[in-house]
Amino acid sequence: MPTLEQAVADICGRTVRSSERLAGGDISGASRIVLSDGSTLVAKGGPLVDCEARMLEEIRALGAPVPTIVGQKDGWLVLGDVGPSQPFNGRAWDAIAEALDPLRGAAQHEDFGWPEDYGFHRVTVSNTRHSNWIDFWRENRLLCHLSELAPEVARRVEALAARLGDLIPDRPPVALVHGDLWGGNVVWNGTRASLIDPCAYYGDREVDAAAMTVFDGPPRALFDRLDLSPGWRERLPVYRLWMWLIHIRLFGEGYRPAAESDLDRLGF
Numbered sequence: 001m002p003t004l005e006q007a008v009a010d011i012c013g014r015t016v017r018s019s020e021r022l023a024g025g026d027i028s029g030a031s032r033i034v035l036s037d038g039s040t041l042v043a044k045g046g047p048l049v050d051c052e053a054r055m056l057e058e059i060r061a062l063g064a065p066v067p068t069i070v071g072q073k074d075g076w077l078v079l080g081d082v083g084p085s086q087p088f089n090g091r092a093w094d095a096i097a098e099a100l101d102p103l104r105g106a107a108q109h110e111d112f113g114w115p116e117d118y119g120f121h122r123v124t125v126s127n128t129r130h131s132n133w134i135d136f137w138r139e140n141r142l143l144c145h146l147s148e149l150a151p152e153v154a155r156r157v158e159a160l161a162a163r164l165g166d167l168i169p170d171r172p173p174v175a176l177v178h179g180d181l182w183g184g185n186v187v188w189n190g191t192r193a194s195l196i197d198p199c200a201y202y203g204d205r206e207v208d209a210a211a212m213t214v215f216d217g218p219p220r221a222l223f224d225r226l227d228l229s230p231g232w233r234e235r236l237p238v239y240r241l242w243m244w245l246i247h248i249r250l251f252g253e254g255y256r257p258a259a260e261s262d263l264d265r266l267g268f
Contacts, residue, residue: 004031007043008033011070011071014035016033017036030044031043041070042067045076045077050072052077055199059198062106064103065193067079067080067082067196068080085188090221092193093218094221095188098225103205104173107173110174112136115127120199121250132170133168133171133203134165137164137242142157150253150256153260156260157263159268160266160268169204169229172206172229175204177203178200178208179203180199180211181212182211182215183216206228209226237265240262241262241263244259
């Protein structure tokens with residue numbers, strides 16, 4: 001795999017004057033680069049950047065704001081620079097709701113899933129397609145983790161999976177889901193909210209609403225603007241649980257209490 005400087009020179013035809021590692025990046029890091037002509041871009045490397053590029057293109061095709069894809073080569077992806085992210089305020093949450101709205105325009109897709117699997121480091125994110133949303137969530141987001149969890153947590157997740165049909169719909173309206181929509185994957189530059197680092201697939205848009213509550217405290221106005229289906233608050237822990245399970249596998253038992261708390265809320 002070439003260095004960042006080599007890859008950017010091949011993709012952009014210009015040399016890198018300087019680069020700065022961006023904050024965050026526990027799973028996949030990125031750097032803001034300054035080119036020889038003074039312009040700035042963002043570059044990131046990894047084994048799945050080609051998949052990420054396809055996800056970004058799909059999000060863009062529906063009209064949601066994402067960085068421009070400048071190019072990719074040999075495990076490197078170069079993106080347009082949407083600016084440094086600022087702390088969220090009321091305008092930011094309004095902009096996030098506006099950014100997500102176009103993703104509901106995916107009703108032409110009949111199945112839930114994505115043409116290929118994704119992943120975070122050693123954890124595979126299975127996107128096997130299903131015609132039934134309950135089956136998709138049960139197989140691809142819950143049962144797939146059982147062998148990697150502590151026995152007591154695995155037992156509770158398995159019990160939840162067995163009764164999943166009592167908790168979520170089998171055919172919600174199909175939307176393109178960002179899939180990992182915590183605050184660090186939204187760049188609010190003071191004017192516009194751009195979606196970055198997707199783990200995208202076709203599914204229930206409530207997944208993204210749940211993800212925004214993992215590390216952030218969105219105001220009620222955000223959920224009002226998203227115009228979610230009745231009962232979404234009761235379903236939120238089902239969808240948020242997947243992110244806790246991923247974090248347990250990636251970062252350890254420190255995230256187990258959060259997973260157990262949502263299992264408690266659901267009665268399992």
